[in-house]
Amino acid sequence: MITRATQITILVKDVEEAKRFYTEKLGFTVCVDQMFSPDWRYLAVAPQRDNATIFELVNAETPEQHKLVGNQAGGQVFIMFHSSDIEGDYIAMKEKGVIFHGAPAAVPGGRGVGFEDLYGNQFDLYQPD
Secondary structure, X not given: OOOOOOEEEEEEOOHHHHHHHHHHHOOOEEEEEEEEEOOXXXXXXXXXXXXXXXXXXXXXXXXXHHHHOOOOOOOOEEEEEEOOOHHHHHXXXXXXXXXXXXXXXEEOOEEEEEEEOOOOOEEEEEEEO
């Protein structure tokens, strides 16, 4: 029986650039950053070290992978992140240059706002009532 998701892979143009975005602009922490071989670096970030789901940042290498960078969900929301303080997170992230699609507003069950990563992947920030 499947009990939870543990990892989501996010294709990026440059893993160092993506690492800076996720840690410096979104406030994520690096969970793992390890070289397994000269051409295999495993880099995973998460909102908190003990997060149930981590996000592996992987350099796109093939032409097909490069086409997916910034559009991994086909223009739909790729990931929804839970916030305990959506207004505070919105202000802090916006001040750091994160692109938002409006301001936090009422949505079913709480408040939400869309934003994007450095490549254009669409995310939602959500705080339940």
